[in-house]
């Protein structure tokens with residue numbers, strides 16, 4: 054039934070402006086930290102997870118990051134672990150990567166010239182996009198139900214929680230419950246990243262500082 058009711062749509066570097074915001078507004082704050090914990094809640098087939106790994110790699114932060122990813126659907130997690138996808142939307146992913154990671158919206162003269170092929174093998178004939186081996190196995194994937202299960206990685210506090218395009222399917226009461234749980238699981242000053250059509254309303258709104266698409270945990 055889970056497979057029938059869950060929507061698994063995802064993309065590499067989905068909504069490039071979110072990736073720009075994370076790259077320029079969030080990552081610089083993390084450079085001085087020893088470790089960075091990141092949780093993708095509702096990760097689907099893992100494209101968001103590998104996008105994050107690529108961004109961290111470009112920023113020189115991948116080696117000190119510990120990445121966790123969960124979903125209610127066991128099948129999507131199997132695909133996520135393998136990192137092999139169809140080729141059909143390749144051009145869209147390349148465009149997202151260029152916009153989200155290579156262009157600096159604050160300085161158009163500066164850009165990253167790393168080709169996406171450093172991170173993935175594209176094979177149109179075989180109809181595959183394969184995430185490169187060095188990015189596989191870095192993220193711990195686990196089945197988890199956001200509605201009923203506690204922190205999937207007991208005791209871990211996260212610097213970043215991405216829960217994008219998941220809460221949109223939940224009612225307000227459930228969203229409020231999760232905004233509270235995410236707040237508890239974030240480190241002080243940690244950041245919750247939502248989808249572009251999602252926002253924190255209700256009782257938890259004043260517990261986060263909203264900066265564009267990023268919600269930073271406030272402690273007072």
Ligand SMILES: C[S@@+](CC[C@H](N)C(=O)[O-])C[C@H]1O[C@@H](n2cnc3c(N)ncnc32)[C@H](O)[C@@H]1O
Pocket residue numbers: 059060061062063064067094095096097098101123124125126129197198199200216217218219248
């Ligand atoms: C639309 S996808 C979003 C994927 C990715 N975060 C993105 O934005 O591209 C939503 C994902 O949330 C998962 N999901 C739905 N309900 C869930 C729940 N109660 N607990 C955990 N994951 C859930 C679905 O299985 C699906 O893979």
